[in-house]
Amino acid sequence: MKIGVYLYGLATVTFGILDLIWGQFERSHQPIQSLVEHIPGRQFLAYIAAGWMIAAGLAILWRRSARIGAAASAIIYSIFVVCWLLRFYNAIHAGGWRPEIVFGFLFSISQAVFLVAPAVILYVSTDNLVPEERTAAAARWMLGLPPIFFGLAHLMGIRFFATLVPQWLPFGTAWVALTGIAFLLAGIAISLRKLDVLAARLLALMLLVFEFLVEIPPVFVRLHSQETWGAAVWNVAAIGALWIFAEFVVSRRQADSRKAGYAEHRAIARPIESLVSGS
Numbered sequence: 001m002k003i004g005v006y007l008y009g010l011a012t013v014t015f016g017i018l019d020l021i022w023g024q025f026e027r028s029h030q031p032i033q034s035l036v037e038h039i040p041g042r043q044f045l046a047y048i049a050a051g052w053m054i055a056a057g058l059a060i061l062w063r064r065s066a067r068i069g070a071a072a073s074a075i076i077y078s079i080f081v082v083c084w085l086l087r088f089y090n091a092i093h094a095g096g097w098r099p100e101i102v103f104g105f106l107f108s109i110s111q112a113v114f115l116v117a118p119a120v121i122l123y124v125s126t127d128n129l130v131p132e133e134r135t136a137a138a139a140r141w142m143l144g145l146p147p148i149f150f151g152l153a154h155l156m157g158i159r160f161f162a163t164l165v166p167q168w169l170p171f172g173t174a175w176v177a178l179t180g181i182a183f184l185l186a187g188i189a190i191s192l193r194k195l196d197v198l199a200a201r202l203l204a205l206m207l208l209v210f211e212f213l214v215e216i217p218p219v220f221v222r223l224h225s226q227e228t229w230g231a232a233v234w235n236v237a238a239i240g241a242l243w244i245f246a247e248f249v250v251s252r253r254q255a256d257s258r259k260a261g262y263a264e265h266r267a268i269a270r271p272i273e274s275l276v277s278g279s
Contacts, residue, residue, distance in 0.1 A: 004247060007240030008118050009060035012073055014233045016053030018226055019046050026230040029111060031083045052076055060122065067126040074119035081112040099156070107153045110146035111234060117142035118241040121248050136252070143245050144191030147183040147203060154180030164214055182206060190245075197246045204242035211235050 018026055024046050025032045032045065053076055059069025088105040095101050117139040124135045154161050158176045165172035182203070189199035215232040222228045 004118070004240045004243030004245075005060060005066075005122065007236055008073075008244060009057045009069070009240075011233050011237035011240060012057030012060065013054050014057075015230070015237075016050040016055075016057065018229055018233065019050035019053070022226045023047070024226070025049065026226050028108075028227045028230050029234055030080050030230075031087050031108075032080075049076065066122060070119045070122035070126065074116055074123065077112060077115045077119060081109065081116060084109045084112050103149075103153055103156060106149045110149040113142050114146045114241060115234070115237055118244040121244055125248060136248070139245070140193070140196075141191060143200070143241065144187050144189075144196075147187030147190070149187075151180045151183030151185075151187065154183060166213055166217070169213075179206070197249050200242045200246040200249075204239045204246070207235055207239050207242070211239070 015026065015029075019030070023043050025042075027033065030049070032049070033042070052072060056069045056072035056076060059065040060073065061069075084105065088109065091101050091105060120135055120139045120142070124139075154176055158173050158180075161176040161179075162172040165175055169175065186199040186203040188194075190196045211232065215235045218225075218228050219232055
């Protein structure tokens with residue numbers, strides 16, 4: 001999982017650095033303002049979160065502290081999930097169950113949930129006391145459902161997402177539709193355990209292409225926009241999350257295969273051993 005761990009850990013550190021530089025939470029992915037918009041000391045809370053994320057991201061990068069870093073990352077990203085849920089509740093209460101509100105918040109909540117899953121996987125892989133099967137299943141759904149919502153959002157908001165396609169690339173709406181379908185298929189494959197490793201790797205490759213075509217260029221245009229930086233960093237974290245998941249699934253299946261092979265070997269060896277001992 002080294003590649004994925006490095007990407008995820010460094011992205012978490014970078015999120016913290018962005019909060020530290022701007023002295024506030026990155027609104028697109030850290031909606032703490034839904035809780036503390038009018039509470040004094042919000043900047044101080046941003047500095048605390050920044051230090052937390054920097055420490056958690058660095059801890060993940062070292063094997064001895066990876067378990068602590070994974071737990072700390074899961075906690076901070078889960079807090080952001082809760083904040084999105086609260087904002088979603090407030091928005092529904094104020095504006096009703098309008099499709100644009102529902103799908104807009106589902107998209108944002110899914111982005112937050114997506115970054116909790118790799119922390120859960122890393123924690124499970126470094127702690128033998130945690131029930132791996134159930135936790136791995138939870139992580140699978142946390143990584144499988146968000147791409148489905150991403151895909152639906154792209155297909156329902158083709159005109160909006162088409163504005164994000166580089167102008168030199170023709171047929172913008174067609175690329176958005178293709179992206180939406182790719183998200184949907186990848187999410188379904190991961191959730192249903194059908195070609196899940198291939199789906200995760202292909203989705204990571206697609207996000208890597210987006211990083212260079214869609215996310216990085218605006219950074220140079222809007223250097224002082226924390227949200228623009230945050231979008232590029234989230235994309236890197238998502239690539240790391242998918243890579244961690246793919247390698248985790250592969251390692252588990254290899255371990256299961258070795259156990260099955262050993263059990264088969266013992267089953268064959270026992271009759272032979274009994275014959276030898278009897279003779």
